[in-house]
Amino acid sequence: MVEASGMRMMMMFTNTTTLIPAFNPTIHRTGLCQLPLSRRNNHVSVVSATQTKPFMETIPWGCETDSLESSSSLEKWLSESGLPSQKMAIDKVDVGERGLVALNNIRKGEKLLFVPPSLVITPDSEWSCPEAGEVLKKNSVPDWPLLATYLISEASLMTSSRWFSYISALPRQPYSLLYWSQAELDRYLEASQIRERAIERTDNVIGTYNDMRARIFSKYPDFFPEEVFNIESFKWSFGILFSRMVRLPSMDGKVALVPWADMLNHSCEVETFLDYDKSTKGIVFTTDRPYQPGEQVFISYGKKSNGELLLSYGFVPKEGTNPSDSVELSLSLEKSDESYKEKLELLKKYGLSGSQCFPLRVTGWPLELMAYAYLAVSPSSMRGKFEEMAAAASNKTTSKKDFRYPEIEEQAFQFILDSCESSISKYNKFLQVSGSLDLDVTSPKQLNRRLFLKQLAVDLCTSERRILFRAQYILRRRLRDMRTGELKGLSIFNGFRKFFK
Numbered sequence: 001m002v003e004a005s006g007m008r009m010m011m012m013f014t015n016t017t018t019l020i021p022a023f024n025p026t027i028h029r030t031g032l033c034q035l036p037l038s039r040r041n042n043h044v045s046v047v048s049a050t051q052t053k054p055f056m057e058t059i060p061w062g063c064e065t066d067s068l069e070s071s072s073s074l075e076k077w078l079s080e081s082g083l084p085s086q087k088m089a090i091d092k093v094d095v096g097e098r099g100l101v102a103l104n105n106i107r108k109g110e111k112l113l114f115v116p117p118s119l120v121i122t123p124d125s126e127w128s129c130p131e132a133g134e135v136l137k138k139n140s141v142p143d144w145p146l147l148a149t150y151l152i153s154e155a156s157l158m159t160s161s162r163w164f165s166y167i168s169a170l171p172r173q174p175y176s177l178l179y180w181s182q183a184e185l186d187r188y189l190e191a192s193q194i195r196e197r198a199i200e201r202t203d204n205v206i207g208t209y210n211d212m213r214a215r216i217f218s219k220y221p222d223f224f225p226e227e228v229f230n231i232e233s234f235k236w237s238f239g240i241l242f243s244r245m246v247r248l249p250s251m252d253g254k255v256a257l258v259p260w261a262d263m264l265n266h267s268c269e270v271e272t273f274l275d276y277d278k279s280t281k282g283i284v285f286t287t288d289r290p291y292q293p294g295e296q297v298f299i300s301y302g303k304k305s306n307g308e309l310l311l312s313y314g315f316v317p318k319e320g321t322n323p324s325d326s327v328e329l330s331l332s333l334e335k336s337d338e339s340y341k342e343k344l345e346l347l348k349k350y351g352l353s354g355s356q357c358f359p360l361r362v363t364g365w366p367l368e369l370m371a372y373a374y375l376a377v378s379p380s381s382m383r384g385k386f387e388e389m390a391a392a393a394s395n396k397t398t399s400k401k402d403f404r405y406p407e408i409e410e411q412a413f414q415f416i417l418d419s420c421e422s423s424i425s426k427y428n429k430f431l432q433v434s435g436s437l438d439l440d441v442t443s444p445k446q447l448n449r450r451l452f453l454k455q456l457a458v459d460l461c462t463s464e465r466r467i468l469f470r471a472q473y474i475l476r477r478r479l480r481d482m483r484t485g486e487l488k489g490l491s492i493f494n495g496f497r498k499f500f501k
């Protein structure tokens with residue numbers, strides 16, 4: 001439920017996507033930490049190929065979330081491990097497959113959950129294989145890859161890990177764009193800038209894994225055998241982190257996986273979020289509305305756009321329900337502009353490039369976007385203003401004044417409108433042809449996946465295009481008013497005022 005940060009960047013990309021971690025069962029290992037307790041107690045120190053096959057296949061890489069099979073064992077284990085009695089239970093729900101549903105009447109303003117810190121996974125959690133944990137700490141591995149490795153390590157230990165019931169109830173295939181292949185991203189998300197974000201994120205995960213393998217896993221194969229610690233298991237654990245990890249504001253922003261609390265689904269209509277409560281010493285949230293028995297209880301995963309929700313959590317809210325929705329609009333300098341080089345240099349100086357994305361919301365667009373548009377359209381006679389425009393586009397300006405350049409305002413609006421319209425035509429193209437995208441499907445399973453991904457893409461593109469349509473409407477109206485003189489008069493007046501200052 002938080003954005004990834006601090007992941008190592010290494011550029012490499014593969015085209016393959018496996019839906020569930022695939023492992024080579026023929027392994028020989030001696031690392032005691034890798035064996036379930038029952039075997040350790042029997043003094044098994046070398047595992048033969050025939051012994052490892054069923055062992056590897058039974059690693060609980062989560063479960064299918066359309067079934068409640070693992071949820072009852074999870075609830076039983078949680079209550080035996082100190083989770084106080086709850087006013088909610090895990091159930092099948094309309095929104096989010098499994099979720100937490102009210103058992104009794106719940107009042108507005110009530111604190112719920114009270115998950116004790118002993119049931120929370122953080123970067124400080126004890127490892128069932130302490131030696132593996134020591135290696136990672138010695139190498140100062142950052143929180144995200146540390147937790148991803150922790151999850152794989154605990155999953156591989158099966159019943160020897162105290163988190164067995166929790167891991168068994170995690171989704172086997174977290175719904176995030178990490179699980180879309182490059183071909184699927186190209187096919188379904190061509191019109192949306194989220195495609196770039198998804199590619200970047202997958203690159204980061206692959207880069208992080210390669211880095212970990214080179215620096216650590218290859219040096220300690222007994223603790224981190226490649227059959228278990230590989231790119232597929234890394235994608236699974238990162239998918240889990242992207243869709244379930246929270247940052248706890250009252251614990252200095254500590255990142256954590258909170259069993260039980262992570263069964264709560266997101267609603268754009270609620271504002272309440274998880275946090276550590278110092279008085280009760282547990283993870284809680286405070287309801288911002290009442291719930292009746294049988295009703296699903298929701299929290300907020302943050303003020304995220306539909307694209308960001310699809311990227312991390314693999315769902316798109318119903319059309320028009322997300323007040324935080326936005327679409328990335330790409331603006332570019334014209335290469336034929338005689339001041340192109342000069343403008344580009346200045347943009348670079350302020351950390352921007354010749355092609356830049358800005359968020360467009362239903363409620364409007366940021367000053368930075370307007371500043372970029374001014375810079376893109378300004379003639380060389382306005383050279384003296386280029387730097388302040390570039391600085392304002394980057395948000396690295398000290399003065400937050402509502403700057404305007406009336407002499408080029410009309411061109412700036414037209415420039416934004418042109419970019420909006422070129423983006424709209426990409427969405428139109430995708431939405432028109434999306435009905436005929438599935439003709440080459442060969443199996444029912446493939447058909448289900450295609451239909452599912454296509455529906456998500458159609459929902460995302462429809463919501464993003466809706467924001468672009470709104471911006472197009474406002475821009476056209478502004479331009480029409482300017483051209484018919486109303487605002488033009490005002491601009492001339494402003495121009496005169498400046499002249500006489």
Ligand SMILES: C[S@@+](CC[C@H](N)C(=O)[O-])C[C@H]1O[C@@H](n2cnc3c(N)ncnc32)[C@H](O)[C@@H]1O
Pocket residue numbers: 065095096097098099170171174175243244262263264265266267312313314315316317
């Ligand atoms: C923190 S988990 C919540 C529990 C999850 N439903 C489960 O069964 O494990 C986040 C995942 O729940 C699902 N989810 C959460 N809110 C949703 C919503 N409003 N609509 C659809 N799916 C949702 C998504 O699959 C997301 O990746």
